[in-house]
Amino acid sequence: MxxxxxxxxxxxxxxxxxxxxxxxxxxxxxxxxxxxxxxxxxxxxxxxxxxxxxxxxxxxxxxxxxxxxxxxxxxxxxxxxxxxxxxxxxxxxxxxxxxxxxxxxxxxxxxxxxxxxxxxxxxxxxxxxxxxxxxxxxxxxxxxxxxxxxxxxxxxxxxxxxxxxxxxxxxxxxxxxxxxxxxxxxxxxxxxxxxxxxxxxxxxxxxxxxxxxxxxxxxxxxxxxxxxxxxxxxxxxxxxxxxxxxxxxxxxxxxxxxxxxxxxxxxxxxxxxxITGAIALRTVRGTLEQLATVNLPDAWLRVLVREKPRVGLREDVQELLPNALEVRIDPEMMPDRAGERMAQRAGRSPRELFGDYLDSRDNADDGVRELFDELYDEVSTHS
The missing domain is CATH 3.60.21.10 (Metallo-dependent phosphatases)
Structure with a gap:
């Protein structure tokens, strides 16, 4: 049979x-x-x-x-x-x-x-x-x-x-x-x-x-x-x-x-x-300049970006690659801080802790910190 x-x-x-x-x-x-x-x-x-x-x-x-x-x-x-x-x-x-x-x-x-x-x-x-x-x-x-x-x-x-x-x-x-x-x-x-x-x-x-x-x-x-x-x-x-x-x-x-x-x-x-009826899934990585050369119009993409985190980076990638379903920083770009002492929570404000988090990700964009301050103030005012 x-x-x-x-x-x-x-x-x-x-x-x-x-x-x-x-x-x-x-x-x-x-x-x-x-x-x-x-x-x-x-x-x-x-x-x-x-x-x-x-x-x-x-x-x-x-x-x-x-x-x-x-x-x-x-x-x-x-x-x-x-x-x-x-x-x-x-x-x-x-x-x-x-x-x-x-x-x-x-x-x-x-x-x-x-x-x-x-x-x-x-x-x-x-x-x-x-x-x-x-x-x-x-x-x-x-x-x-x-x-x-x-x-x-x-x-x-x-x-x-x-x-x-x-x-x-x-x-x-x-x-x-x-x-x-x-x-x-x-x-x-x-x-x-x-x-x-x-x-x-x-x-x-x-x-x-x-x-x-x-x-x-x-x-x-x-x-x-x-x-x-x-x-x-x-x-x-x-x-x-x-x-x-x-x-x-x-x-x-x-x-x-x-x-x-x-x-x-x-x-x-x-x-x-x-069985070949599905759209292919592909992972690509590189800088914005390198990603601009990617030619995979018939695939869903996971994009690992080799750039420092910043506001608007995802949008820039998706403008280059409209079929990008997932965009994140390439893990190889993230600093290895496993051996460093973790920031102590006790006695530290949420602003300070969030600042430590951004520093750990090498994110120096002041706009992100200002946006966090605005959101934190709004939540604190209405709580």
């Missing part, structure tokens, strides 16, 4: 104040075109369909139309909730999804059988897919108790609960003649972050070893990390990555979807198909 594996769409993403609605329409249209060309039996979207738990109506339209278009290619479509999604809200769409022939699993609920999806290809090849939407630490413990696993103890880690839950949910993977698949929204120990993920959900105890996956799984389709990559695991395991760079930390990523060919008696073969 053939699988199209994608994840981390993040529809509704706003990048430094700039909406990416049109980019998402182009990117997901290209994903649909890949599905039409490759004719997969199954499409798996491994979480983070949305960028926020409260998506706009426009974002909802983009996602539901993309899911419908993928289903209309003839593929069976399964999507799970990620850490950016509102799992219960996705589950509320299940009546619509079921009517459209789409499977949505937004959150782990109290019926384990609902997380196991079964199907059959047009050629009669049977498959089963264990779905594991994103679980917070609190709900991982609850899920472990809900499925009558070993009682949660205070010192058990998030990885312990995820391992027990996967073992419980994949206990039907011993059936002969069936392709065993698993999809989850997780951070795996040793995998490379893409650069734009929500940090609190990639560290702080959320990393899980790849040994949680069963050896008899034919393919594990992961979401959460935005860089396409294979994971060393007891079974074939892969992150598809995001089909577009979500933030400037991902500008070097190659956006793609994964096409997977797998059979009961054949190892999974994976190839990445590039």
């Amino acid at each position: 053939r699988i199209l594996h994608t994840s981390d769409w993040h529809v509704g993403k706003v990048l430094k104040g700039r909406g990416r609605h049109d980019e998402h329409i182009r990117v997901l249209a290209q994903v649909v075109e890949v599905a039409r060309a490759e004719r997969p039996d199954l499409v798996i979207i491994a979480g983070d369909l949305y960028d926020t738990a409260a998506p706009t109506a426009d974002a909802t339209r983009v996602v539901t139309r993309a899911l419908t278009a993928l289903r209309n290619t003839g593929a069976q479509v399964v999507a799970i909730g990620g850490n950016h999604d509102n799992g219960p809200a996705l589950d509320a769409l299940r009546p619509w999804a079921e009517a459209a022939g789409i499977v949505l699993r937004g959150a782990v609920r109290d019926k384990a059988d609902e997380l196991l999806i079964t199907g059959e290809t047009a050629d009669g090849e049977k498959w089963q897919l264990m779905t594991l939407p994103f679980l917070s630490q609190r709900y991982a413990i609850r899920a472990a108790e809900m499925y009558e696993l070993t009682a949660a103890e205070a010192n058990q880690t998030y990885a312990d609960h995820i391992a027990r839950l996967i073992a419980r949910l994949s206990d039907k993977f011993d059936q002969p003649g069936v392709v065993n698949l698993l999809t989850a929204h997780l951070t795996i120990v040793g995998a490379s972050a893409g650069g734009g993920e929500r940090e609190a959900h990639t560290i702080m105890g959320y990393a899980v070893p790849a040994t949680v996956f069963p050896t008899n799984a034919h393919y594990v389709a992961l979401g959460h990390l935005h860089r396409a990559q294979q994971v060393i695991s007891p079974c074939p395991t892969r992150y598809s990555g995001s089909p577009l760079a979500i933030d400037f930390g991902e500008e070097e990523n190659v956006s793609s979807v994964a096409i997977v060919d797998v059979a009961v008696d054949k190892a999974a073969r994976v190839r990445d198909v590039p």
Whole structure:
């Protein structure tokens, strides 16, 4: 059978104040075109369909139309909730999804059988897919108790609960003649972050070893990390990555979807198909004179300016580069004062402390100090 594996769409993403609605329409249209060309039996979207738990109506339209278009290619479509999604809200769409022939699993609920999806290809090849939407630490413990696993103890880690839950949910993977698949929204120990993920959900105890996956799984389709990559695991395991760079930390990523060919008696073969519909993200640095020579009209820019801070510098940069979404002083220009004694707060006025801050940034612009004095006087007068 053939699988199209994608994840981390993040529809509704706003990048430094700039909406990416049109980019998402182009990117997901290209994903649909890949599905039409490759004719997969199954499409798996491994979480983070949305960028926020409260998506706009426009974002909802983009996602539901993309899911419908993928289903209309003839593929069976399964999507799970990620850490950016509102799992219960996705589950509320299940009546619509079921009517459209789409499977949505937004959150782990109290019926384990609902997380196991079964199907059959047009050629009669049977498959089963264990779905594991994103679980917070609190709900991982609850899920472990809900499925009558070993009682949660205070010192058990998030990885312990995820391992027990996967073992419980994949206990039907011993059936002969069936392709065993698993999809989850997780951070795996040793995998490379893409650069734009929500940090609190990639560290702080959320990393899980790849040994949680069963050896008899034919393919594990992961979401959460935005860089396409294979994971060393007891079974074939892969992150598809995001089909577009979500933030400037991902500008070097190659956006793609994964096409997977797998059979009961054949190892999974994976190839990445590039997705090029998004505007490129690029970081440039230099003095104003150097930035005047930059010619990247078709990219969103992060600009690291090699000039001393001053009033109006941002505006000067944006006049040169209208597509600059982020402008800041190059960190290499900032003085290293780590070894100097910090200014003492006790007994010092706000004006003096603000003056110390400006001095630490080599900002000698008297206009900034005068503006601070005016604002401070206004606030003090009305407090």
